[in-house]
Amino acid sequence: MEANSFDALRSDLRKNDQLRPVTIQKNIAPAATGSCLISFGKTQVICAVNIEDKIPGWMRYQKVSGGWLTAEYSMLPYSTEERSRRPGANPNGRSIEIQRLIGRSLRASVDLLKLGPKTITIDCDVLNADGGTRTASITGAYVALVLAIRKLQKEGKLKKDPLTEQVAAISVGIVKGVPMLDLCYEEDFAASTDANTVMTASGNFIEVQSTAEEGTYSREELNAMLDIAEKGNKELMAMQLAALNE
Secondary structure, eight states, X not given: OOTTOSSSOOTTOOOXXXXXXXXXXXXXXXXXXXXXXXXXXXXXXXXEEEEESOOOHHHHHHTOOSOEEEEEEEEOTXXXXXXXXXXXXXXXXXXXXXXXXXXXXXXXXBOHHHHOSOEEEEEEEEEEOSSOHHHHHHHHHHHHHHHHHHXXXXXXXXXXXXXXXXXXXXXXXXXXXXXXXXXXXXXXXXXXXXXXXXXXXXXXXXXXXXXXXXXXXXXXXXXXXXXXXXXXXXXXXXXXXXXXXX
């Protein structure tokens, strides 16, 4: 079945290869070096970047050149219908896995040698969760990162532009036998297979996290998911550039 059919009707009447409405509001956190509020439908995430003139202790000990990029991710207590506890100093396993994914994804967009002895910290805080929080975090984090780099360059604190690749991320899945793009929570819950994809503007994948629920999926289904993921990521990248150039 083709991904753009309406046979598996979605609750919001989207085509199966269509993104939810996406909005990006820049400079939402004035104290951060760069920030934005990104929305994928009802999912909302604040992405903030701070850049400090220091490097982690392990880099100094190992005498590693350049700088570092790391990320933290959390879901605010009121981001879901049932209140969640604040992670405090001990984030849960899911949060740790997601923040590592965000860090890996954004490190692929930065030349850490050109960055110099600085540390980029990305904070992604979920205001409202309706599926796709990790992919929204990565997509918004890239925008916040570009804003932060631009600010330091304007202030003369960064001589070389360390950015190398534009990055975006989107979820896909198989729901009722049909490949679907950008799953909301309801669709993610019903999916027999779901995947999170992270891509660069050059068309390469940084990561594909794909899992079947109580079953398997075929090579053809994987290819179909990757096809619509590529389409969605290209559309997101165009939105990132539009927001940055406003």
